[in-house]
Amino acid sequence: MADEDDDLILADLPDEELVPQMHDDLYDGLRDEVVESVEILLARGWEPYRVLTEALVAGMTIVGKDFRDGILFVPEVLLAANAMKAGMAILKPLLAETGAPKMGKMVIGTVKGDIHDIGKNLVSMMMEGAGFEVVDLGINTDVDRYLGALETEQPDILGMSALLTTTMPYMKIVIDTMAERGIRDDYIVLVGGAPLNEEFGRAIGADAYCRDAAVAVETAKAFVARKHNRMLAS
Numbered sequence: 084m085a086d087e088d089d090d091l092i093l094a095d096l097p098d099e100e101l102v103p104q105m106h107d108d109l110y111d112g113l114r115d116e117v118v119e120s121v122e123i124l125l126a127r128g129w130e131p132y133r134v135l136t137e138a139l140v141a142g143m144t145i146v147g148k149d150f151r152d153g154i155l156f157v158p159e160v161l162l163a164a165n166a167m168k169a170g171m172a173i174l175k176p177l178l179a180e181t182g183a184p185k186m187g188k189m190v191i192g193t194v195k196g197d198i199h200d201i202g203k204n205l206v207s208m209m210m211e212g213a214g215f216e217v218v219d220l221g222i223n224t225d226v227d228r229y230l231g232a233l234e235t236e237q238p239d240i241l242g243m244s245a246l247l248t249t250t251m252p253y254m255k256i257v258i259d260t261m262a263e264r265g266i267r268d269d270y271i272v273l274v275g276g277a278p279l280n281e282e283f284g285r286a287i288g289a290d291a292y293c294r295d296a297a298v299a300v301e302t303a304k305a306f307v308a309r310k311h312n313r314m315l316a317s
């Protein structure tokens with residue numbers, strides 16, 4: 084007997100059914116369906132940021148809960164992550180298309196030992212959309228790579244991402260090494276990732292912990308404005 088989903092025409096679904104269907108498709112790692120639904124919502128006039136948060140990020144939150152509870156395993160989560168990335172790829176140019184003046188520059192990477200990059204990529208996209216130039220170092224970034232990029236790129240901001248409780252302490256190694264080399268105060272250091280919190284950010288000597296990509300953008304703007312004002316005053 085044919086699966087009833089075989090006959091599903093995504094474009095026929097109203098928004099209130101399409102979005103839950105996208106969550107299901109993301110959960111099942113159905114890349115093409117996720118891509119098609121993103122395009123449908125955009126064609127219906129949804130803002131790219133709304134598609135990102137309500138359809139993709141919300142869907143990945145469901146995946147995360149079932150991964151935690153042992154209902155989903157790494158291969159399934161990888162498929163979901165690939166579907167999410169495919170959806171994000173459509174939104175990326177739209178989020179970056181604001182024509183905003185250049186706000187500053189950020190170097191960002193996921194820390195050593197950690198291969199989670201969806202959150203970091205989202206932060207990069209939103210920062211670019213807000214007018215920042217972003218140099219993305221990718222995943223599994225060790226201290227030498229971070230510091231080398233600071234030297235060659237001369238950004239305003241260093242961003243670090245960690246999704247594992249076992250990798251988040253590596254952020255402190257990077258910040259301590261910057262301090263040892265006398266360059267800590269030359270940069271704004273922003274950190275983020277699901278297991279972090281404000282207290283952790285303070286404890287490791289970061290300038291701020293950013294709960295999500297939108298907060299990262301607001302925090303980056305505020306710190307860069309403060310830095311420019313200080314430079315004008317001196």
Ligand code: B1M
Nearest residue numbers: 147151198199200201202242244247248275276277295296
């Ligand atoms: Co992983 N994983 N995973 N995983 N994975 C988590 C993180 C976990 C919480 C799942 C769970 O148990 N519920 C758990 C960590 C538990 C812990 O440490 N306490 C976990 C585990 C255990 C693991 C493995 C160890 C599993 C295993 O192998 N047994 C393994 C580790 C591999 C490694 O890194 N060495 C692993 C592997 C994987 C996959 C490869 C399958 C895949 C990653 C694919 C990829 O990224 N390309 C994966 C995924 C997808 C997840 C979950 C389900 C989703 C993460 C995600 O993309 N979220 C995750 C569960 C969860 O987080 N609920 C989980 C969506 C994303 C938009 O949110 O990344 O939080 P997030 O980013 C947000 C904010 O945190 C913030 O802004 C972002 C956007 O709003 N932010 C920043 C993030 N970085 C920032 C940097 C900034 C600012 C803000 O800088 C300025």
